[in-house]
Amino acid sequence: xxxxxxxxxxxxxxxxxxxxxxxxxxxxxxxxxxxxxxxxxxxxxxxxxxxxxxxxxxxxxxxxxxxxxxxxxxxxxxxxxxxxxxxxxxxxxxxxxxxxxxxxxxxxxxxxx
Amino acid sequence: xxxxxxxxxxxxxxxxxxxxxxxxxxxxxxxxxxxxxxxxxxxxxxxxxxxxxxxxxxxxxxxxxxxxxxxxxxxxxxxxxxxxxxxxxxxxxxxxxxxxxxxxxxxxxxxxxxx
Numbered sequence: 001x002x003x004x005x006x007x008x009x010x011x012x013x014x015x016x017x018x019x020x021x022x023x024x025x026x027x028x029x030x031x032x033x034x035x036x037x038x039x040x041x042x043x044x045x046x047x048x049x050x051x052x053x054x055x056x057x058x059x060x061x062x063x064x065x066x067x068x069x070x071x072x073x074x075x076x077x078x079x080x081x082x083x084x085x086x087x088x089x090x091x092x093x094x095x096x097x098x099x100x101x102x103x104x105x106x107x108x109x110x111x112x113x
Numbered sequence: 114x115x116x117x118x119x120x121x122x123x124x125x126x127x128x129x130x131x132x133x134x135x136x137x138x139x140x141x142x143x144x145x146x147x148x149x150x151x152x153x154x155x156x157x158x159x160x161x162x163x164x165x166x167x168x169x170x171x172x173x174x175x176x177x178x179x180x181x182x183x184x185x186x187x188x189x190x191x192x193x194x195x196x197x198x199x200x201x202x203x204x205x206x207x208x209x210x211x212x213x214x215x216x217x218x219x220x221x222x223x224x225x226x227x228x
Contacts, residue, residue: 006156032214043117044202044218057213090156094214101147102204102216104157 002027006091006105013112019064019078021108023091026072031093033074034102035066038088050074051096086112115140117205119219126193127227134188134222136203141181144214145206148177148188150199151221157202161188193226200224 003026013019025031035047046059048066056066063082067075074091091105116139126132136146145164149157161170161177163186169178176189190197200223204216 041220043220044204044216046215049213049215051213059215092157100145101159101162102157103159104149106156107154109154 002093002103004091004093004103004105006089006108008108009106010109011111013081013110015083015112016080019076019081019085019110021076021089021091021110023074023076023105024072025093028072028093028095030071030096032096033068034092034094035074035076036090036092036104038090038107039086044090048076081112083112086110115143115205115207115217117203117217117219119201119203119222121222122220123223123225125225125227128193128195130193130226131189131191132193132224134190134201134203134224136186136188136219138184138186138205138217140207141184143181143205143207146177146179146186147204147206147216148175148186149202149204151202152199160201190224193224195226195228198224198226 006023033050036044038044050056050068053068064078089108092102094102118137120135147162148160150160151157163170163179174191179186200221202221203219206216209215
């Protein structure tokens with residue numbers, strides 16, 4: 001069966017510090033991968049999606065970036081965090097080339113102080 | 114731009130009651146619609162996926178319907194239990210102008226089932 005892992009689960013970082021959140025998927029190949037952010041009082045916002053290694057599309061201009069160094073690994077990064085980057089970050093996957101169900105990880109809670 | 118609205122934002126019901134959660138979307142050109150459950154501080158769990166050609170999907174005590182022409186979906190929960198307490202999210206799947214498949218989410222309905 002397929003599983004998706006995210007880490008770290010919680011993170012407290014000062015403004016201006018770097019960020020790296022990781023997501024890996026097991027039990028499937030060539031998945032579509034997604035990063036979403038859920039801020040308090042707001043819906044889920046799509047940040048990045050990827051249909052293959054090295055292929056990243058950004059939905060929202062921001063100081064975040066994403067990379068996909070391996071087929072089942074998706075990384076969310078920032079060189080300098082802002083207060084507004086605080087939120088709950090969720091990684092998701094779906095079967096490639098099929099507009100089907102999205103399956104989410106357990107999320108990473110980021111607090112920027 | 115696709116917008117998804119969920120009403121009510123919060124709902125409290127006594128245990129055993131049947132209930133309906135509502136979801137509406139502005140653009141009927143959708144590919145599918147997905148209902149999720151989110152427990153506090155946790156990720157999203159997929160409950161039901163309805164393709165645009167379908168009218169409804171059922172899983173256990175859950176039944177989701179889709180009326181694409183009117184831009185509405187409902188999630189029906191039968192015989193509610195305290196364990197059903199969670200936030201329920203509706204998400205509409207569609208292809209963007211760039212040809213990529215995306216989901217737009219509503220803000221959710223927070224359900225509390227009182228024992």
